[in-house]
Amino acid sequence: MGYERQKDFGTPEAKSAEQVTLTIDGREVTVPAGTSVMRAAAEIGGDIPKLCATDNVKAYGSCRLCLVEIEGARGTPASCTTPVAPGMKVKTQTERLAKLRKGVMELYISDHPLDCLTCSANNDCELQDQAANVGLRDVRYGYAGDNHLGLETDVSNPYFDFDASKCIVCSRCVRACAEVQGTFALTIDGRGFASMVSAGQEVDDFLSSECVSCGACVQACPTATLQEKSVKAIGKPERAVVTTCAYCGVGCTFRAEMRGEQVVRMVPWKDGKANHGHSCVKGRFAWGYANHADRITKPMIRESIDQPWREVSWEEAIGFTATRIKAIKAEHGARALGGITSSRCTNEDVFLVQKLIRAGFGANNVDTCARVCHSPTGFGLSTTFGTSAGTQDFDSVEDSDVILVIGANPTDGHPVFASRMKKRLRAGAKLIVIDPRRIDLVRSPHIEAAHHLPLQPGTNVAVLTSMAHVIVTEGLADEAFVKERCDWDEFQDWARFVSDERHSPEFLESVTRVPAKELRAAARLFATGGNGAIYYGLGVTEHSQGSSTVMAIANLAMATGNIGRRGVGVNPLRGQNNVQGACDMGSFPHELSGYRHISDGATRKLFEDDWGVTLDAEPGLRIPNMLDAAVDGSFKAIYIQGEDILQSDPDTRHVSAGLAAMDLVIVHDLFLNETAHYAHVFLPGSTFLEKSGTFTNAERRIQPVRRVMDPANGYEDWEVTQLLANAIGCDWNYTHASEILDEIARLTPTFAGVSWDRVDSGEPLQWPVNEKAPKGSPIMHVEGFVRGKGKFVVTEYIPTDERTGPRFPLLLTTGRILSQYNVGAQTRRTANVVWHEEDLLEMHPTDAENRGLKDGDWTKLASRAGETTLRLQVTDRVAPGVVYTTFHHPLTQANVITTDNSDWATNCPEYKVTAVQVTASNGPSEWQEEYEALSTRARRIEGAAEMEPAE
Amino acid sequence: MDIAKLRRMADQIGNNYAAIGHDNAVLATADHIRKFWDPRMKAAIFADDRAALGDIAGRAIDVLASGITPTPQSGGTDFNSVNEVGHNDAG
Known part of the structure; x- marks a missing residue:
């Protein structure tokens, strides 16, 4: 499209089943009841002058420019604040109105600079447009009076x-x-x-x-x-x-x-x-x-990681890489090779990377960053509901009466959805927050949680089971729903389990540190407050019982009948733009796209016939297993697209050791990231502005990514993967991402009805999109659960092995901040750093005082895995005994502290619970100093001027 | 492979399935390991001393080592068939 502003209807869309017909300037229009006259006029192409009205906010009626005449009505009402009525006859353009509007506009312009020709909004200014619209030719009042024109x-x-x-x-x-x-x-x-x-x-x-x-x-x-x-x-x-x-x-x-x-x-x-x-x-x-100046746009290689990088042609880089891959495969076998797909890349990029690894390398050692975030969601929801995705679209929150947020910080992690949620809360919905930290949602302007349960990190399962205890023992479960929709015998087993006194809030209070009275009140509110919706994030999944917590959440939703309609549901808030898509595309080592296990012969045959290869029938290694196997000497080469595992994955020393042990590390990224310190090949990547494809968001919505400029590196990411595939003997001939999407649709039942044309048309597509749901599925489990009957799972609370003690008496939990994203590779290279120049350690005043620490002090943060230093922020956002930090800056190295503990079912790391000690510090830890030196050394480029550390 | 880590992983799985009853937990643990562990991880745990494992995990390894293919005891390991929609994105 050419450039023009999006049409502005003046006031928000009215949502009413009742239709109203009226006449505007002799033309009949039918709109939902509650629509403003201004919007009704706009619907039929009219353009009533306006300044204070815009369709994102409610009508205000202050500028008096949108006056209209209505037959039988007195005066000239504002069309933005006047709702339509049946049979209403409206005139929007009359001499009387023109005179009034011109008079209003004269007043505005009398206190507005007349610098249109040099103004940055020239020809894109509503005031200018409306002045033209009303035919303003002169301002009778002059400009000499009191005004605001000199303001800074x-x-x-x-x-x-x-x-x-x-x-x-x-x-x-x-x-x-x-x-x-x-x-x-x-x-x-x-x-x-x-x-x-x-x-x-x-x-x-x-x-x-x-x-x-x-x-x-x-x-x-x-x-x-x-x-x-x-x-x-x-x-x-x-x-x-x-x-x-x-x-x-x-x-x-x-x-x-x-x-x-x-x-x-x-x-x-x-x-x-x-x-x-x-x-x-x-x-x-x-x-x-x-x-950004740090962006690398030319391929680079080096024989060993102690050498400087050497810029080479694409041909040389791909040839060098292919030769090494083939040699490693010949010497160590296909299972010594693997790769990681990126949740920041498109579905098409991801699909090709996993295809390269399975069909090109010949191994199933492919994993994705969902391993370290939402893999427990997959396991937990699949177990209970039969499918792993979030159950609702975002619009669903408009019908929620009680919103339970657990282990998520939407205002920082998912801010646009948080605004929707806050709008609903301001309209009267109640809020329950379960989080060790007092997140902004607990109390902010016009928002106050009915209950905040500041639990001890690591006790999610205990808290949710005790909520279930209250609901079941007080007779608040929705048994009619359960009988109709769930396995009744399994419910009864579960109900007996949660009813046991050892799961009561009072019994568990010493473990969870949540006051029993408050927990009981929260449970009652959730069970009886109307439509109850649960939103959760990585504070649920990144625990040794992450999968169990997801199942406990699902149990709670089923027991209260909160599944299968608008306003309810279980909603995992996905961290990265295409986490859902990366999972859908077969990024996990045990399954092909569409969640079909690699051991299933019929599924393998489908892909083998299409790809012309024989696939390994055994599951491959997960990311942490790849690093273990590398240290062990059986995993030799990795292709990492768009991930920075050295910064994002836990136990940095172990990740370093794993990467250092490999013979070939290929990093395909925008920047020389931290992982690239250990890389032999750097393949420059393309940004989302430079490629075509699709992303699938947390609502399972498949949306287009459109190329708006040529890739600075010369190739879209899928093209780079194709170059590498063909260099190791594949014969791929994709000419556009849409052809990859066609292949995905051909091989993946949930995507059967998806095509680039449909995505490109703007049609809303939420998978599954297939014969049964040709228009997609905004809300899941409406008629029944995907698995048939909903399954209640007994979730026994098993405390993490990570315990506090005399050496490490505090619990560290981690999170992120609004201005930064993940490891900060993108956001740190923008002006967003003004809001977050460094990672800080939050500590309760009591703990700080006990240690003689004050706000702004440098502190040493130590765990059994390692130690780092960072500055202290004293705040009562965290409870005594708990400290908190973010992981956006590589020199902070927060993941030097986190351990190799992981979720029992999926190996998702336990980022959220680490026993630590905090003491005063004079400066960076030995590790930080060594790491800074390594960063400088590892980023040298032959022939280039001495390069500043990119991070 | 780091055998201590594999033992810990196997026991974690066994302990979390314990609530479904001992025999079912053994089968569920065996199925879980079969579906999610790479061959070198399986080989390492098969070769390890069963006494180093908890009872459920140890018996699960026995089940797998004897060539039995356990049926899924949990929806989390019950995957789509070739033309099916739904189920799992566990990792």
Whole structure:
């Protein structure tokens, strides 16, 4: 499409089954009851002038520009605040209205600079458009009176400016911050002529205020008051391409607004089914990493990891790699080879990498980063429901009455969905938070959790079982639902188990540290409060009983009848943009795409016939097993696409030892990441802006990724994989990602009805998309569970082996922060660092005082796995005995501390529980100093000027 | 392979299945290891001293070593057949 703003209907869509017919300017229109006259007019192509109205926020009725005449009504009502009525006759363009509107516009323009030709919003400004719309030719009042034209611009935010001299105080930004984002950082300060948009308190600017830089205010602004710095620097976009964000699992869609091959800005697409026109600081603004100076665009090789890198041609790099792969296979066998797919890459990229490993290398040693995040979700939900995916679409939350958030921090990890959730909470839904840390949702503007259960890390199963105890023993279970939908005998076994006194909140209080009274109240609320929805994250899965916790969550949902309709369900919040897709595409070592085990002969034959190879019938190694086998000497080569396991995976020393033991490490990435310290081959990757394909978000929604510029490295990622495959003897001839999607659909029952044409058309597609569900499946288990009857599973609480003691008396738990994403490889290479320059260690004041530590002190954080240093933040967000940090910065090396404990069913690492000690420190640990030296050494490039460490 | 780690993994699986009853837990543990462990991991645990394992895990290894293919005791190890939709993305 060329560049034009998305159509703005002025007021939000009304949701009503009742239809109303009226006449506007002689044309009949039928709309849902509750629709505004303004929107009804827009639906039939009308364009009532407006300034304070926009369809992302409720009507406000302040600008008085949208006045209309309604037959039989007195005066000239504002069309934005006037709902349609049957038989209503509206006139939007009359002489009387024109005079009124022109008068209103004159007042606005009398206090607005007339610098349109040099303004960054020239020709993309609603105020300018409306001035033209009303035919403004003169301002009778002149410009000499009191005005705001000399006000200074607030440039504190790294991504947008606030030029108060251009503000018309329409309040759209304030309302977007409140209604859409839910942060309430903005307000109108002062009264009358002194009214001004203000961020935070008087002393604040945008950066120091509570603003989370989501961009909703910038999007809402009808002038150049709030505008992206990139537009000021580059100019007005000339075209827009709708594509899908490459950050978290929410899967927001954006218009990439371009000039030539340069992104001017990313603007959330109002028709996006996951985000409905909203965004967060990452997707909206933090895309600058794509052109960061650290980006490597030429292939590089080296004989050994102590040598500097040597830039080579693609032919030489691929030839070097293929020769080594073939030699290792000849000497050690196919099972010495493997690879890791990326949840940041497209379904098509992922599918080809696992195909390369299975069909090209000849082994099933393929795994993906879901291993270290949501693999327990797969096991737990598959066991209980029969399929592993989240049960709802995001819109479902609009019908929830009680929302239980456990082990997730949506405002930071999944901010756009968190805004939807907060909107529902402000409308009256109740909130239960189960988290060791007081996350923002517990108490923030206009939001307060009914119950916060600050459990001891590692006791999720005990807490959920005691909630089940309350529900069953107090007769609150929905037995009618259970009898109809679940295995009744298994329910009774489970009910007997949870009813045992040893699972009561009172008995378990000493273990969970959750006050029994509070836990009972939370359980009662969840069971009796109406539609109950559970949202969870890695605070559930990354434990030694991660899979058991997922099953306990499923048990709770089934026992209370909260499955199979809108407003309820079990919802894993996926960390990365394509975690769901990477799992769907056969990234796990034991299964092919569509969750079919590699040992199944008929499934293997399907792929063998299609691919013309013989597949190994045995499961391959998982990521931690690959590293163990490497240390053991039986695993020799790895191809890693778009993952940085040295920083993201637990027990960094062990990961280092595993990588160092391999004969060939191939890193395919945008940057020389931490893992590349141990690599022999670096294959430059392409960003999401440089390739075509699909991502599948946390709602199972398959969305298009559209190439908006040529890859800086010359190839899309799947093309690089194809080059390598063909160099080792495969004969692949894909010419576009759509051909890979065709192959996925041909070989994968859940994708049977999916094609590039359908994805490209914007049709909503949530898998399964097949003959039974040709339009996809927004909500699962509606008629019955995929497995037939829902299965209750007895989940015995088994404490982790990771215990506190005299040496390590505190428990460390980890998480992430709004401005950063995963290991920070992308976000640290953007201005987002202003919000998070380093990882900090949060500690309760009591623990800090006992150790003589104060805010800002350098501290040594030590576990049985290793030690690091970082600065302290004293806060009562964490309970006494618990400390918390993030893992976004490589020099912090938080994963030097985490251990090799893992989930019993899936080997998902136990990131969330590590026994530690914290003491005062004078500086970096020995490991950190050695690591910094290694980083400098490992990133040398032959012939290049001395390279600064990229990280 | 690090045999201590494999023993710990096998016992973790056995202990978490214990709640479904001893005999079922043995079969479930055997099935779990068969479905998710790579051949070199299986070979290492087969060659190891059973006494180093807990009772459930030890018996599960006996079951597998004797060539028996246990049926799935848990939905988590019950995978789709070739044309089926649903089931598992466990890791």
